[in-house]
Amino acid sequence: MISAVASHCHIVTKEKGDTIWAPGATEDSTTILLDGVVKTFILSPDGTENTMTFWFKPGTFICPTKEMINIPEIWCVALTQCTLIEMVGTSPYKMAEDIPVLWKEIVLGTLPFAVRIMEKARVGYTMEAKDRYLWFLDTFRPIADIIPQNEIALYLGIKPQSLSRIRAELIKEGFTPPKN
Amino acid sequence: MKMDNKQPFDLHGFFRDFLMTDNEALIDRLVECSRLVKRKKGEILFSPGVTCSCTVFLLDGVIKTYIRSPDGTENTLSFMFRPGTCVAMHEDMINIPKTWCKTMTPCTLIEMSPGPYELADEFPELWKHLVTGWRPFYYGMMDKLRVGYTLTAKERYLWFLDKYAPIIDYVPQAEIARFLGIKPQSLSRIRNELAEEGRDRS
Numbered sequence: 078m079i080s081a082v083a084s085h086c087h088i089v090t091k092e093k094g095d096t097i098w099a100p101g102a103t104e105d106s107t108t109i110l111l112d113g114v115v116k117t118f119i120l121s122p123d124g125t126e127n128t129m130t131f132w133f134k135p136g137t138f139i140c141p142t143k144e145m146i147n148i149p150e151i152w153c154v155a156l157t158q159c160t161l162i163e164m165v166g167t168s169p170y171k172m173a174e175d176i177p178v179l180w181k182e183i184v185l186g187t188l189p190f191a192v193r194i195m196e197k198a199r200v201g202y203t204m205e206a207k208d209r210y211l212w213f214l215d216t217f218r219p220i221a222d223i224i225p226q227n228e229i230a231l232y233l234g235i236k237p238q239s240l241s242r243i244r245a246e247l248i249k250e251g252f253t254p255p256k257n
Numbered sequence: 258m259k260m261d262n263k264q265p266f267d268l269h270g271f272f273r274d275f276l277m278t279d280n281e282a283l284i285d286r287l288v289e290c291s292r293l294v295k296r297k298k299g300e301i302l303f304s305p306g307v308t309c310s311c312t313v314f315l316l317d318g319v320i321k322t323y324i325r326s327p328d329g330t331e332n333t334l335s336f337m338f339r340p341g342t343c344v345a346m347h348e349d350m351i352n353i354p355k356t357w358c359k360t361m362t363p364c365t366l367i368e369m370s371p372g373p374y375e376l377a378d379e380f381p382e383l384w385k386h387l388v389t390g391w392r393p394f395y396y397g398m399m400d401k402l403r404v405g406y407t408l409t410a411k412e413r414y415l416w417f418l419d420k421y422a423p424i425i426d427y428v429p430q431a432e433i434a435r436f437l438g439i440k441p442q443s444l445s446r447i448r449n450e451l452a453e454e455g456r457d458r459s
Contacts (some may be wrong), residue, residue: 119403120406125406127406144392144396145392145395146401148399149396149399150405152442173385173388177384177385178381181377184377184387188347188350189389191391193399194399195353195354195398196353199354201353203326216344234404
């Protein structure tokens with residue numbers, strides 16, 4: 078199985094801002110993040126990038142089918158220079174028809190994505206702005222210095238001015254927010 | 258959406274058709290883990306604090322999944338109403354985001370325990386069914402996000418009328434407004450506009 082999967086994979090480097098996949102995809106996309114930060118987002122008509130989630134842990138497995146990309150019109154871009162394993166010419170969904178053990182890997186690999194999206198919804202519904210920011214820092218601390226503050230504000234549904242105020246309060250409380 | 262109550266329900270036939278399988282050992286095991294139940298309106302099907310996955314098959318009625326705000330507001334993630342809809346929630350999907358599920362009308366359901374996540378080690382073909390079963394839930398959740406980010410309030414309501422036409426009469430207007438991220442007064446205004454245009458089907 079490992080040889081079969083590896084034969085369709087290659088390592089690529091993406092530069093900051095490179096698109097990894099976008100609506101209009103004609104194939105499933107399969108990526109394993111080895112290094113760097115990527116984000117998935119939905120584009121508003123005014124060009125706003127509404128982030129669904131940030132990925133940064135080495136080994137993160139991202140494998141949307143083309144329907145998962147095209148129906149909700151989701152984009153994925155590199156926020157930093159990234160090293161990725163890309164699968165070409167096939168996908169785990171196609172390979173799983175011949176290698177059924179891959180179905181389990183697909184379920185276990187995509188479960189964190191679903192949980193992350195739902196968890197973000199919970200944060201939005203149940204937390205005040207300051208708590209949302211603290212949740213963000215807890216969940217995304219390793220990459221908090223890389224993400225622009227206005228992007229964090231947008232992600233958390235907080236006005237940029239409110240986020241600045243929250244950060245100033247935290248500094249007064251002795252907390253060290255990210256440098257961005 | 259009403260079930261025929263005159264005939265005993267054929268669980269074997271249901272799973273055979275649902276999974277499109279002739280693996281009788283699997284079907285027998287699923288039937289062993291399942292029971293047909295009737296739930297009243299307002300009954301909780303699962304809530305945060307579970308210690309295993311939760312799986313229900315909706316045969317009749319309307320259910321919703323939601324997250325509770327501290328003030329008790331139920332923020333709906335999705336409404337489900339199509340007969341045969343499978344809701345197979347891994348315990349992480351329930352406990353981490355603190356997801357609830359309840360009936361919005363009297364419902365007839367198949368409740369399964371243990372569920373496919375636990376049974377899949379015994380019957381690995383269930384992993385494939387989990388992938389295909391997840392897709393409607395995933396598409397629904399993602400499409401709702403897209404609608405929120407890309408459509409005006411009126412367009413969101415038209416999207417809701419189109420997608421949820423069969424259950425419009427079961428969902429209170431205040432709940433629709435909250436689901437779509439529209440103020441209730443704005444939704445009333447939109448509905449009046451659409452009524453004048455002859456377009457509000459609710």
